[in-house]
Amino acid sequence: MSGLPDPRIPTGPIADAWRRTRESLPLISPLRKGQIDLLVVGTGLAGASAAATLAQQGYRVTVLSYHDSPRRAHSVAAQGGINAARAMAVDGDSVSRLFTDTLKGGDFRARESGCQRLAEISSGIIDQCVAQGVPFAREYGGSLATRSFGGALVSRTFYARGQTGQQLLYGAYQALMRQVELGRVRLLTRRDMLELITVDGVARGVVTRHTVTGELEVHTARAVLLCSGGYSNVYFLSTNALKSNASAIWRAHRKGALFANPCFTQIHPTCIPSGDAFQSKLTLMSESLRNDGRIWLPKQPGDQRAPADIPEQERDYFLERMYPTYGNMTPRDVASRRARELCNTGHGVGPGGRSVYLDLTDAIRTEGRDVIAARYGNLMTMYERISGDDPYRTPMRIYPAPHYTMGGLWVDYQLMSSIPGLFVLGEANYSEHGANRLGASALMQGLADGYFIAPSTVTAWLAGTPSEAVSPDHPACQEALHSTRRRIEALLGARGERPVDSFHRDLGALMIDRCGISRRAEDLRDGLARVSALEQRFSEEVRVPGEGHGPNAELEKALRVRDFFGLAQLMLRDALAREESCGAHFREEHQSAEGEAQRDDANFAHIAAWEHQDDGEPIRHGEPLQFTALQPSTRSYR
């Protein structure tokens, strides 16, 4: 592989580009689909929806998940909602406004054709989910209810209390289980994907490890769909589930798939802050709380008084002060950065001064406790469980935490990576969110990819690329199997004494410090050297107890952390090469007098796509971004 493949962006006006593309894609007869095997890795919103839809079309689909059940995928934890442009609130919403908000929210670092397609598809996703029995919130009259979210001035977010991801995932999961019952999907749980198999440069299978028996298995197919989620766990402490990892996409990257904009990672402003060294994760408090909650800090640095004792005039509602138009609803990157800056200058509250208040007092006073409880009940309970404080009585303490990764494997307009036959869906790909994702857009993208886009484009690729079935005995399969076995043996053979998690914690601390909310060239260079040194120590000093067969959670973690080392270095390189600030990528060297991100459209209006080199440094390619429907402007939420 060399260079950047054609991104296959449709020509002509973008407004109906997706319809034109779809109508021109070749089809396959339902009869022939029954002879074609497909592999889907991951069962979150993207994977479950794609697998169910492809099976419904007649393909023979094998679904691989490292969970004990597809219903556990981390999409389940998404709280706030899903965007759709249905213009129901008569507040001026439209497809073009959702398009504009997405492209602008991403700071003009996404393809406009993709953003447009997402906005167009959004409405149909809601219909699809309602038909499956997803219990969306309703108005008294029986119509679908909406609320507003950060980065938008209209009410277009559909929700199911604070558990929207759970309900959408169960919709997709149930559709998947229906296909399992019909015999069209073979569901293989507790399988960890450890390698991608390519034959003559085309993706034809994967190697998995069964996490209970320890057995290594080869699975082959005509095409492979990676729907394996994001990589925020490179930071160790994040809002992701503990098993969320980058191995599927990282192994694919090492096999030739370009990795796009790895440094575009989102730090979510409203999370429960960290405390003890053994704390294992940071829990998100939905951004929807910012609808009713006011964010503030004491004006006086080092103010130790209890929040209730700080009078109104001594509080700094800093987002409302700096951003009168959007106030507490500024996009995530902006809110996170301002919170961090004020904490750095000693205004922060809580242990170590590393948090800010999210205060619902005014909303409880005007709307009543019952209304707030009905709106956010599960979040309030969750906060109380974790912190030990009652959020109805005392303001919540929150702090930014790694949450979502906009970066991911490079895909063309048809969601195919630079490896033919390898499709990448959902958070695992780099697509519509640019340098910053807006709230309630992840669920929209995962389901758009899985229900509506991939089923058309995968078919088109298969129709244009006839191929023979690959036997698991093929030399390429056997080579992938052996190299995986060698990697496992090397980890089990290390004679060190340190548990995997201790390395992961060190890596996370390095990355959040050097490549988190705010980045500087010298820190990034220093980070590169340190991560590389840590990786070296890992291979010498780690201890992975047990053996290859049988359950071995430490081995699973060791395989993932090993891949995180490689990815971390690519993120640092990417952050260093992108000499501008855009969206969530904030380089301190590139900011305006007011401290806002300063883009460099002349030199960086492109997607960086990294090519792995077995020997030597990765190569950076650039896919230029063209804007016809909306010209880049400076984001202003003030």
Add this chain to the structure above:
Amino acid sequence: MKLTLRIWRQTDRHQPGGYESHTLDRVSPDLSLLEALDQLNEQLISNGQRPIGFEHDCREGICGSCGFLVNGQAHGPRGATSVCQLYLREFQDGAELTLEPWRARAFPPIQDLMVDRSAFDRLIAAGGYCSTGTGQAPDGNALPVGRDQATSAFDTATCIGCGACVASCRNASASLFVAAKLAHLGQLPQGQPERSKRARSMQDRMEQEGFGSCSSNLECEAVCPQEISADWISWMHRETRS
């Protein structure tokens, strides 16, 4: 604080299991019980011992992966909580906790605190869905759903599939799990066409998978992290009779 954990250890389903005690001398009360197990596992690994196997993932009470008995109670003493949300500040300094896996015929043991709950997936496969394909959906507002009706359907749809209801039922029945799914779909207009067929097939499958019948003890409701009401089991029985 100091904490003693008496934990069920079992290499695999073919070997007999037994209890093993471990003490954490210094552990923060602000940690969750699962984080205390992480800390214990790091100790075990450094001493060259096999770490404790337990299921977990999101650690925010929503994925349903975690679950075991704490002093005989599913997910521990605190109501409406899955075990990942159980914090050590709930316990006295020096407390001893006994941790053991779910025990049910339909949930075969895997290792230590882990059991195989794939029977739940097969229950859903038996009919826990609306048989609609992608692209066949009418307008989401075409059928109005009253706010109270939507709220009640949502309350039953929140089941996280952890298995606590089964583990705490003396008959190891999955009645609450099945009733919750039937009630979720049965209360919405989209679930009506298959309503009675679904009720029959899911209950038949429950028997085939080796779950018992409802013991009427309401333990399931008491331990459910999502507080799903056992009244839905009575509702399910009426559903099947009609």
